[in-house]
Amino acid sequence: MNNRLRVLRAERGWSQADLAVKLEVSRQSVNAIETGKYDPSLPLAFRIARLFGRRIEEIFVEG
Amino acid sequence: MWCESRSKARKILQKRVWIAICFYVPAVLGVALWVRHHPATGGVAFGLAAIPALPVIALFVAMGLYLRDESDGFQRDMMIRCMLWGTGALLTTMMFLGFAKMFGWRGDVDQFTEFMVFGVFAAVAKLTYRVQNRVGDDE
Numbered sequence: 001m002n003n004r005l006r007v008l009r010a011e012r013g014w015s016q017a018d019l020a021v022k023l024e025v026s027r028q029s030v031n032a033i034e035t036g037k038y039d040p041s042l043p044l045a046f047r048i049a050r051l052f053g054r055r056i057e058e059i060f061v062e063g
Numbered sequence: 064m065w066c067e068s069r070s071k072a073r074k075i076l077q078k079r080v081w082i083a084i085c086f087y088v089p090a091v092l093g094v095a096l097w098v099r100h101h102p103a104t105g106g107v108a109f110g111l112a113a114i115p116a117l118p119v120i121a122l123f124v125a126m127g128l129y130l131r132d133e134s135d136g137f138q139r140d141m142m143i144r145c146m147l148w149g150t151g152a153l154l155t156t157m158m159f160l161g162f163a164k165m166f167g168w169r170g171d172v173d174q175f176t177e178f179m180v181f182g183v184f185a186a187v188a189k190l191t192y193r194v195q196n197r198v199g200d201d202e
Contacts, residue, residue, distance in 0.1 A: 025137065
């Protein structure tokens with residue numbers, strides 16, 4: 001699954017560590033999601049969407 | 064690069080693992096020494112043999128509780144994969160040795176080989192996944 005997490009994070013000037021703290025996950029997890037190695041769980045996807053003020057499908061796209 | 068922030072669940076797991084190890088070592092040594100000086104048979108022998116197994120059970124209960132409590136799905140995923148590698152290697156080794164004995168092999172392997180096989184394969188898997196998922200400098 002592709003996602004726009006890296007772009008959205010960069011727009012806000014957050015580091016991976018910043019985002020990891022905000023999402024209460026490890027930096028490894030943020031990195032794995034950004035690089036497409038790991039698809040987040042539904043609760044985490046909702047947390048990400050809420051944090052960026054977007055709908056889930058605006059951040060994660062099938063592919 | 065190698066630093067990982069540990070979740071609350073991971074810290075609790077590490078604490079529980081250390082407690083289990085602290086019981087495991089004296090249990091193994093204690094039982095071995097006891098049996099050497101007071102040879103046991105029957106039910107007593109089975110009871111003594113079960114004692115070192117208790118911390119191992121505790122270890123797996125701790126891992127189960129960790130998997131339940133870990134909110135970081137990626138870390139949970141990594142733990143499950145490592146345990147699968149360990150368990151797969153263990154079962155494969157046991158099956159191979161079982162068949163080898165059935166086909167007439169008279170040799171023997173060291174005691175606690177199973178534990179070593181599980182531990183080594185789980186550790187190698189963990190190291191491999193850490194390298195695969197290493198994170199570079201933060202942007």
